[in-house]
Amino acid sequence: MKPPKPASRPDRVSLWRYMQLFRQDILSAQPARLYRAWMAEFRTPFFRSYMMNQPDLVKTVLKDRPEDFPKSDRIGEGLRPLLGNSVFLTNGETWKRQRRIIDPAFEGGRLRETFPAMWDASEAAAGRLREGVSEIEAQTSHAAADVIFRTLFSIPIENELAAAVFDEFRIYQRSQPILNLAAFVPLPKWMPRLFRRDTRASAARIRDLIGQLVAARADEIAKGTAPDDLATKIMTTQDPVTGEKFAPEEMIDQVAIFFLAGHETSASALAWALYLMALYPDWQDKVAAEAQALSTCDFSVISKLSVTRDVFRETLRLYPPVPMMVRENTCPEHFRDRDVPKGSQLVLSPWHLHRHERLWDQPDDFDPARWHTENGKACQREAYIPFSTGARVCTGAGFAMVEGVLILARLLRDFEVETVNGRNPVPVAHLTVRAQDGIWLRLRKRQR
Numbered sequence: 001m002k003p004p005k006p007a008s009r010p011d012r013v014s015l016w017r018y019m020q021l022f023r024q025d026i027l028s029a030q031p032a033r034l035y036r037a038w039m040a041e042f043r044t045p046f047f048r049s050y051m052m053n054q055p056d057l058v059k060t061v062l063k064d065r066p067e068d069f070p071k072s073d074r075i076g077e078g079l080r081p082l083l084g085n086s087v088f089l090t091n092g093e094t095w096k097r098q099r100r101i102i103d104p105a106f107e108g109g110r111l112r113e114t115f116p117a118m119w120d121a122s123e124a125a126a127g128r129l130r131e132g133v134s135e136i137e138a139q140t141s142h143a144a145a146d147v148i149f150r151t152l153f154s155i156p157i158e159n160e161l162a163a164a165v166f167d168e169f170r171i172y173q174r175s176q177p178i179l180n181l182a183a184f185v186p187l188p189k190w191m192p193r194l195f196r197r198d199t200r201a202s203a204a205r206i207r208d209l210i211g212q213l214v215a216a217r218a219d220e221i222a223k224g225t226a227p228d229d230l231a232t233k234i235m236t237t238q239d240p241v242t243g244e245k246f247a248p249e250e251m252i253d254q255v256a257i258f259f260l261a262g263h264e265t266s267a268s269a270l271a272w273a274l275y276l277m278a279l280y281p282d283w284q285d286k287v288a289a290e291a292q293a294l295s296t297c298d299f300s301v302i303s304k305l306s307v308t309r310d311v312f313r314e315t316l317r318l319y320p321p322v323p324m325m326v327r328e329n330t331c332p333e334h335f336r337d338r339d340v341p342k343g344s345q346l347v348l349s350p351w352h353l354h355r356h357e358r359l360w361d362q363p364d365d366f367d368p369a370r371w372h373t374e375n376g377k378a379c380q381r382e383a384y385i386p387f388s389t390g391a392r393v394c395t396g397a398g399f400a401m402v403e404g405v406l407i408l409a410r411l412l413r414d415f416e417v418e419t420v421n422g423r424n425p426v427p428v429a430h431l432t433v434r435a436q437d438g439i440w441l442r443l444r445k446r447q448r
């Protein structure tokens with residue numbers, strides 16, 4: 001059985017129908033030819049957008065000339081009430097300064113220090129699982145949110161403020177699906193932007209809660225009693241160029257994006273990874289065997305989980321949590337045989353690139369062993385961008401690869417997972433790639 005893939009739409013549909021499909025789900029709104037195309041153009045009365053699936057074009061935009069292809073202001077519109085001036089949305093000098101302050105906290109070397117908090121979260125996640133049939137995305141969201149609070153603020157998700165932020169985010173998402181239509185189909189500038197009132201109120205409550213965490217931490221830093229975690233590191237780091245630190249409001253912006261970008265994505269990847277393990281029990285056995293190495297909290301154990309890493313990497317290929325990214329060109333470009341006018345939307349699609357039929361061997365198969373083949377290695381270099389690439393690469397990429405591998409192995413150490421009849425998940429793009437009706441699994445305690 002192949003891993004689930006959404007049905008594509010017919011090749012030709014009217015603009016109106018396209019918009020309707022788009023509103024439902026951007027993955028199934030696309031025609032199958034995008035899995036073979038190097039570049040495609042979408043023209044509507046309001047805008048032009050171009051999807052680019054050719055590795056050297058993706059490289060031009062993301063790696064070679066990122067400053068010529070900033071994030072467009074319009075993409076961030078839906079997110080601004082919540083995220084303010086967070087590093088995910090800014091461009092130019094502001095973005096550079098923010099990355100100079102944030103990046104040191106996520107450096108490879110710091111991961112060792114962050115690891116015990118991840119370990120505790122993985123133990124807690126395994127402790128919450130119960131035998132029987134359950135929807136696993138809820139569990140992985142809980143676990144990934146726990147990782148963020150423990151690593152950032154040294155508090156578990158059960159902490160009153162952490163739990164309040166987590167709950168409020170769920171309300172926010174219901175009122176405002178973040179990967180919304182406006183993000184991909186920019187509306188003309190003259191159209192008024194109305195945020196729903198409850199969305200704004202919910203964003204304000206989340207920011208207030210995060211503000212309390214940030215204020216308490218600033219106090220502890222001043223008194224010299226702050227724990228040595230990511231929040232302390234970020235709040236005490238001076239920009240080496242300007243000497244500035246984050247002001248409290250700007251720190252709230254960053255915590256909001258760490259929480260959002262850090263927990264939704266990892267939760268999605270982990271849920272799909274568990275589903276794939278249920279679908280391919282041979283691989284599950286291999287991961288479970290490797291997971292026996294998880295006995296004491298020791299960072300070096302991660303290097304022993306190589307099969308789990310291959311499985312997690314393959315999951316991120318088939319179900320990249322961020323399925324598409326959008327940039328805008330600041331000058332006219334000529335790509336392949338097309339003139340791309342200034343101000344066009346350029347869509348880079350990990351979803352399509354990772355399943356490109358002219359690049360990957362058996363692109364729709366689940367095969368974690370591919371990473372050791374010539375084709376797999378070449379594609380990993382050129383056609384694999386679950387964390388994006390270049391200057392704006394995900395700050396949490398290294399963090400997520402440790403967290404994902406650790407939690408996947410830890411859960412499978414204690415539990416066997418099986419698919420549930422009649423519950424075949426269909427991928428859809430919400431904020432991240434999720435299953436239409438959740439991912440349901442049967443769990444059983446593993447006999448050792």
Ligand code: HEM
Nearest residue numbers: 088261262265266321322325386387388392394395396400
């Ligand atoms: C499996 C997990 C994850 C995946 C697949 C993922 C993927 C991505 C992608 C594709 C982008 C680029 C988006 C764009 O350019 O439009 C991004 C950006 C970002 N991610 Fe992640 N992410 C993950 C986990 C995390 C974690 C754990 C954190 C932090 C704790 C994080 C923080 C960020 C931030 C701050 C950015 C913005 C970077 C910038 O624009 O300079 N992510 N992520």
